[in-house]
Structures are given as structure tokens and as C-alpha cells.
Amino acid sequence: MAEEQLQEPIIASSSRESESVSSTPCVICRRQFARYTCPRCNIPYCSLVCFRSEKHGDCSESFYRKEVELDVKSAPSASAEEKRRMMELLKRFEEDSLDDSPLLDDTDNEDEDGADDLQRRLQSIDLDTASYDELWNALTLSEREKFLRAVDNPNSESAQQLLASEELEKVQVEPWWEPQPPSNEISAPSDAAVPNRNRGARPSIVQIPESLVKQVSNNAASGPLLLYNICALCIAYAYTVRYFAVSPLSAISRTDPDYAEVRESISRLAPFLVDRRSTTVHLSLSAVVTDLWSRFPASHVDSRSFSLLLKDTATILRPATVTVVASQAGTTRDLEEHPSANVLRVLSDLSSLFTLSQSDIGEPSASPAAQQRKAKPNHVVHKLTFYAAYIICTPAPTLRVLADEATMHAKMLENEAKQARQNRDGGEVKRVRSDRGSAPRIEEL
Numbered sequence: 001m002a003e004e005q006l007q008e009p010i011i012a013s014s015s016r017e018s019e020s021v022s023s024t025p026c027v028i029c030r031r032q033f034a035r036y037t038c039p040r041c042n043i044p045y046c047s048l049v050c051f052r053s054e055k056h057g058d059c060s061e062s063f064y065r066k067e068v069e070l071d072v073k074s075a076p077s078a079s080a081e082e083k084r085r086m087m088e089l090l091k092r093f094e095e096d097s098l099d100d101s102p103l104l105d106d107t108d109n110e111d112e113d114g115a116d117d118l119q120r121r122l123q124s125i126d127l128d129t130a131s132y133d134e135l136w137n138a139l140t141l142s143e144r145e146k147f148l149r150a151v152d153n154p155n156s157e158s159a160q161q162l163l164a165s166e167e168l169e170k171v172q173v174e175p176w177w178e179p180q181p182p183s184n185e186i187s188a189p190s191d192a193a194v195p196n197r198n199r200g201a202r203p204s205i206v207q208i209p210e211s212l213v214k215q216v217s218n219n220a221a222s223g224p225l226l227l228y229n230i231c232a233l234c235i236a237y238a239y240t241v242r243y244f245a246v247s248p249l250s251a252i253s254r255t256d257p258d259y260a261e262v263r264e265s266i267s268r269l270a271p272f273l274v275d276r277r278s279t280t281v282h283l284s285l286s287a288v289v290t291d292l293w294s295r296f297p298a299s300h301v302d303s304r305s306f307s308l309l310l311k312d313t314a315t316i317l318r319p320a321t322v323t324v325v326a327s328q329a330g331t332t333r334d335l336e337e338h339p340s341a342n343v344l345r346v347l348s349d350l351s352s353l354f355t356l357s358q359s360d361i362g363e364p365s366a367s368p369a370a371q372q373r374k375a376k377p378n379h380v381v382h383k384l385t386f387y388a389a390y391i392i393c394t395p396a397p398t399l400r401v402l403a404d405e406a407t408m409h410a411k412m413l414e415n416e417a418k419q420a421r422q423n424r425d426g427g428e429v430k431r432v433r434s435d436r437g438s439a440p441r442i443e444e445l
Helices: 003-011 015-020 054-074 080-099 107-122 132-137 141-152 157-163 166-171 210-219 227-244 258-269 285-295 303-317 332-336 341-354 368-374 379-393 396-424
Strands: none
Touching (some): 141 157, 227 258, 227 303, 227 341, 227 379, 258 341, 285 303, 303 341, 332 341, 341 379
8 A cells, every 4th residue: 555556557558658648738737748648537647746636536536446445455464454444434535525526516405594594584574564774684794795786787687587576566566657558468368478567547637726727828928938847847757756666656655765765856856846946947858858867866867768768758748639628627627638638647746745744744643624724735836736737728739849859859869878889889889969059849839
């Protein structure tokens, strides 16, 4: 069992074999010429170090084991105790090799154990009423890092699995202004496996005083053009609905943690609405896009997503071509069938969102009558009501031109996004710019 007896078979090769592989590089290290050939797998190697390397572990370990077993069985001078110790050493070596085998990886078991551990940690938490902090504190450091990686990279496998989950499909609410699919598509057998997306309920239109409508109509010729301000409100509204996945916004509970953030989102994107003394009047759609783009949170909106928001705005602004004509004007029922009912719904939904409640005022709860008195419209609601009256007085062709302008701008941003992708892929890009100095498409009539 001397060292020479184990080394000699490893490098044993005939002189002819050495000559045949002398110009062949070592398959293991690929740095020197091979001088030997493995007797088991016949690969050329240069030295004993390469023979014992991990890349060649299957052959070297089996070779050593075979040589030791042969030596133990054939050594006449070895005592029974020495043979027993040698066999125990071989057995231990065999067990260690099995433990290190990649075929017996326990990754799946570890994942199952981790899932069971997470389930045990969440058993004492009511997921329906738990706060975000409670759920976050229940996660381990590695789970938090995995979640943040999925959020930072929506295209990752983890994020796609989360977004494609059936549970998320059940609670996901689509914007209320999106058109419903035709009835024949819903009942088609080919779509049986596709879950029907939930669409939010249309907001109720608030009552607009007839006196205010007449006042706005009389002053329309001399007053400022407010259509682009309303367009900015529609973009801010569409972004907030899609970002918070709440449709309509008035459906969110005032006790929900997102309630304050929803109001803050509208206030940040359209400060002229909440500022009591604001005199901001947008004069073109390009000015609206430039102003809003600077107010969106960093990395939240790109050309492609802004294009979607402009398409939403065009859908909201475009008047209906067929409506029900009533005998009386100015009633709530008539407004539900108004050609511009969608714009009125947006303004009404924002009005409900910004109407002060008892909790907003900060006084203790009182009788329902007292609560109704306290829930009076504020200056934001007054502005929204005025905008609604302005829409009622605006001719449908004018709103249709504004919707077409939003559609054209959306296509421009979509083309810009495509060109940017081509530029990243190595193609040449020519940036499409709008003429910011051109006159607005909508002029006061």
C-alpha cells in the first residue's frame, strides 16, 4: 500500500500512447500537452494533478477505490484488523461521495421547508385585515429581497408568475371606461379557459345646477379655454386608476391605506385643481404632456405607458355618437345619457373622492344629519362642478377633435417607444418631436 503502488497505475501508459498524445493538449487543464491517457475514460491528461481534479473526479475516485480494494484483498501480510479498518474507510468514503452527489440535491426539499415555514409564520395573521407592515415583518430577509427583485424587474420570472396568478386575476379590476367585449366573444368556447376580467362600475354623475350651466354657457365666448385642463385631469385620473388598480376611485374606502395616496396622486399631477388660488390654464396638449411628464414619479411612466394614458383620455373625451334625447335638460337622468357622459363620470368620481367626510374634518362622529351638513363640497368640488358644466356646454364636435388630437399624440409616443427599442437593438433612431410652438388644435368658438 505504498504511495508508489497507487501512483503507478494512474500514469501508466505505453510509450506509443505517450507519443500519440504528445501533441494533444490536456483535456482537463488545456494548458499543457497531454502525456498520459486515462485507462478508464481514455481522455488525455498531462499530470497527476489533472487526474485528481474535480473535472475528472468520477474516474479518479473509482480508480483509487478499486486499487485500495484490490490491495486489501491481495495483501497476504495484512491482518484482519487492518482489513476491517480499510473497509470501514472505504465505506465512509462511499457515503461521503453520495452526500456530495448533485443527483441527490435537496433544493426542492429546502423550498418545501421554506414554504411550510412561511405558512406557519402567516397562520397567526389575518391576511384580510393585516397591515402592510405586519405582512412585511413576517417575511425573512431573503424573502424580502426576492420580493423586491420581482418588483424592480416586472419582466422577471417571479414577477410574471405573480402577475399571471389566478388569485390576482380574480381581484384585478379593469378601468370602467374600457369597452366591454361583444357578447358572442364572451360565450365563445375558445375563450372558456380565459378568465373574464372584472370591470369597475361606472361612477354616478353628480347633479349639475342648471343655473351654473346657463352661467357657463353665457360666458363661454369670453372665458378661458379649459378643455386642456380637463384633458390633464383625465390623464391624471387614468394614471391613478391604473396605478392603484381601483376603479372607480370613489370605490376605495376612506379607511384604506391607499385612500390618502390616491388623493395625493391626483393633487401632485394636477395641482391647479387643489390650489385654491391657481390660475393655471393649459393652452395645448403638448403643454399638458410636458407638465404631467415632469410630475410623474421617477421611472413610473415612459413613452409607451404615456401613450396608453393618452388613449384612455381619448376614449373618455370622445362623445358618444348615439344618445337618448330627453324632453328636459339639466337633470341627473339626462346626464347619464349625455354624449360626454364619460368625462362627466371622471369629474364626478373625483368630486366624490375630494368631498370632505366627518373623519376628514377631524370632529367626533355625530348624527347622520350632522354628518351630511359637515360633508359639504369644498373648493376642489366646486372646481370640478364648474368643469362639468363647461363640458355640458362644449359642442360634441369640439370634444371629438380633442379626442383625435390625444389619439394622434398617443401614436406619436408609441412610435417613439418603438424607435427607442430599435435603438437599443442597434438600429438608428430619429426622435419624433412635436411642434411645441404650434397653435392648439382646439380653438375657442
